Amino acid sequence: MTLAILAFFGVLSILLFALRGFLDQLPDVFASAGRARDAWHALKQARSEEAQREALQSAPPSDHQDEQPPAAA
Structure with a gap:
């Protein structure tokens, strides 16, 4: 019985x-997951x-970018 108790508590301590x-x-x-998420968002x-x-x-x-404004008369 003592051996079973010792074994149980030994296994419990390991767990x-x-x-x-x-x-x-x-x-x-x-x-790390947060840094990976931030890097993914930055990449996107x-x-x-x-x-x-x-x-x-x-x-x-x-067409309107190259036109000059009309000259005043």
Whole structure:
């Protein structure tokens, strides 16, 4: 009986030690996930800004840009 009690508490202490190690790593995991999310949003924003710049550069100039204002008589 004593051996069973010792075995049970030994296994329990190992499980608690493993759980503590896992819980100690969670803040780092959440911080890494936040940094990855921020990097993803920055990448998407940079791509959309680049696409907008390319669209503006490839757009044909409007006819009104090259015209001079009419001269006053």
